[in-house]
Amino acid sequence: MAGKTLYDKLWDAHLVNQQDDGSCLIYIDRHLLHEVTSPQAFEGLRIAGRKPWRIDTNLATPDHNVPTTLDERAMGVNGIEDTVSKIQVITLDDNCDEFGITEFKMQDERQGIVHVVGPEQGATLPGMTVVCGDSHTATHGAMGALAHGIGTSEVEHVLATQCLIQKKSQNMLVRVDGDLGEGITSKDVVLAIIGVVGTAGGTGYAIEFGGKVFEDMSMEGRMTVCNMAIEAGARVGMVAVDQTTIDYVEGRPFSPKGASWDLAVAAWQDLHSDADAEFDHVVVLDGASIAPQVTWGTSPEMVLPVFDMVPDPAQEKDNSKASSMVRALEYMGLTAGQAITDIQLDRVFIGSCTNSRIEDLRAAAAVVDGHQVAKTLKQALVVPGSGLVKAQAEAEGLHTIFINAGLEWREPGCSMCLAMNADKLGSSEHCASTSNRNFEGRQGFGGRTHLVSPAMAAAAAIAGHFVDVRTFN
């Protein structure tokens, strides 16, 4: 019999029971909550007269709606100018208070994007099952956890029962061998993977990212990669536990301590796929062949190396793909054959649960240091992922570098990734964004998003158009 994959091991360890029809009850160790997808779940509990099963597994923080300017933040929740947003944030506060759930409220220094806060606090640990009413929950798979997004009905289900009714996914291995070239980041790696796998290629699979590139990658880099598993269609992305993982987790506020830590570390040694494990599907990329990536269309799979040209739908043999390309070019205001480096930008956004951690900010700051944002740009925003990331960046002086270069330094939140707060694109504006989705209207009505790494976004902010960060000076 073949060995087990990491996903098999995590699944088996959390299986409460299996019904005759194949549906399974899976136990949830950590439930993260934010203001957008939880209010109806709490309301459901109240209507049914149910209580949360295990309060201590829940951790909440508002992120999607929170304003990112100091002025608006200074007044606390009541200072949120958008009254509908304000109600949603207050509702999360009220629900957490009522049910006794730990919440990092908007004025708490630990507040931030839920997928930045979880790992930062040690609230998401190797071997856990982690869920949240947010598709980017796959981020936590970087810890060697089984993590995925759920809908609001499932948020209520987890609150009430600590379990989810699930069907097991198939196993996919995405292996990236060799070494990355100079200036190539985890974001380029995951965008290149999505370009190969496609936006639906991972549907029905749990993806394990393996190979030397991920073994060499930092935890924050692994989080960026796992974060975007959903953009390849997979709810789950994960990386095996190694010494990098354990070093990252040690000493964080929610991490186990003392004898408990030793026990945990011993157990975590098994959190990798067995050598003889079999995957249902394997995709292999060569790390050395990955160039800085830029998306040109309205799906994350519409991605190319920065030195390439916008593709021509007439050359696409698949009719359905060709018509998607025609529509995407029209929406994006681009012409087939145009050089990607000729795309003129209106705004730059550095932030989101994909790329707002300290390493991302360091990479962006290193590029803009000593330069000035292009005069043609309307705005370049830097939005740290949490209050603690912000504090760390300020301790390192990164904020001064950004401000001196003409970028805006903001308060933590999801911000322009999905534009639920005031940070958004105007119609027809092109944005170099370190976020995760380039869907139509994602960053604002009629807005045109190009997904890139923090270093590429920073270089684009200075140049006013895309440039290959490897030759940028």
Added chain:
Amino acid sequence: MQAFTQLTGITVPLDRANVDTDMIIPKQFLKSIKRSGFGPNLFDQLRYLDEGQPDQDSSKRPINPDFVLNFPRYKGAKILLSRGNFGCGSSREHAPWALLDFGISCVIAPSFADIFYNNCFKNGILPITLLDEQVDQLFADTQAKEGFELTIDLDAGVICGSSAGDIAFSIDSFRRHCLLHGLDDIGLTLEHTASIKSYEQKRQKQAPWLFN
């Protein structure tokens, strides 16, 4: 949850792949703390010519006459036909809530994104996966005849009304059972309380750091 047994209704063809949940219900409407009222904003960016705002009366907004949901022939549609990877992107359950509030309780496509697919069943919406050629046939049917209707019979697992004859479909048995009877998942899971507690006791011995 409303049970789903049989449904007969006009079928509206949305001919694009990778319809994402941002498209189904844009983010500004996710600020609501309710489950209802999303129907007027279903496909908001495609249905209207202006940018919609929460708490706005959408009946007075300029509609996009080129968007299929606005064609008079598809008025009152209950079934949505689309292309591959329907419902990709964000996990927002507001997407099925918006479909349901608009009056659509069945979506037919060659494939669905996992989270959206799962969310449908929690809300009495039936997502049906068919082969590409079967979906092509249904697209042709909707073009050929104004007022084209399909009848979906979940119990029998059959779609009737296509010019090419009846089309069989399958849904996993647990989801089918819950949908047919409008069952509440939470109530069903709580019947396993003893199993959950016994799992917790066993797990606490193996991994005490998870139980602080």
